[in-house]
Amino acid sequence: MKFLVVDDSATMRRIVVNSLQRIGFTDIVEAGDGREALDRFDTSVGFVITDWNMPSLGGLDLARELRARPDGRAVPILMVTTRSVREDILAAIEAGVNSYIVKPFTPAVLKEKIDQLLGAGAAS
């Protein structure tokens, strides 16, 4: 399965990528913001992990854009962000995000959320 990792922080992208590799996922592409993510997204991408606060196009808007596309409606979207107030979480659900991790996260939490989404099947 190909993962699309989206974050404007090179440090965070590397941490997420290393975590995915440790779990066993090695087919990974990266993007520095939502706009670049949309350019790199295609039908081969089976899972999207995205940050919220990014220049050009943020994670919330990325989720909305993906859900508006026929090839993006069903892809699992996992938000990894520092935002953790109730209103933000509800906004993420509204935008079509399937699960949500708060930074800083542990590899165990990341694995748990991925297992839940892959085990549950496609997006809502």
Add this chain to the structure above:
Amino acid sequence: MATRPATELLYDSEATLRLVDSALEGISDLRADRSGMESQMRALIGQLVDQPRGLASLPQVLLRAYAEIMGVLESLKESRGMLERAALDKIQHTNQKLLEVTSATEVAATDIMDGVDRALGMVDELDAVEGAGGPGRAGELRQSLRDELFGMMGSLQFQDITTQQINYACSVLAEMERKLNQIAHVFDPRTFGIDPAAGSPDVAPAHPQAAFDPAATTADAEHRQALVDRIFGA
């Protein structure tokens, strides 16, 4: 400033008072007790002639007011200069230092991750030499070392969070700079019709918009994740 009309008024006033004086001389045949009244009047006229009052003092008053106003405007010009120096120099300098911190921590985090990757590679080599996953204390230690190294990498998430916090601080400084420039503009002598100050400092270019969470924090991650899980599970 036009002082001639006020001076002419003074002359006219003085001439009028002299006429009053001569009129007083002319009523000397009334034989009233004019000695006290006349002496008071003469004293009053003398004061008016010697020490200008009312309209006669208008030129001096206006000159003093003009000097005071020019002094205040000069102070305002100095204050404007100080505000502009504070806004453009100190705040921009502080902003630059904060951005340097962000850059330095990103470089350091990358270097650390490179080191951790190399260390993990060495552990993998040890596994290959000794037999990965095999029983025994050595295998356990290698796995523990691998976990520790990976944990170190995860700890570097602080760099992303502190970058967002610094970006928030920079946005606050940028707003302060904007407001100080607005205040400095109020003190612009051109506002009062005075010759504009030469060589006004350039307005700082707009800072590039950085994406950040103003509330970003490394604290209490488990509690915040629990809140998220409750909402998603609801």
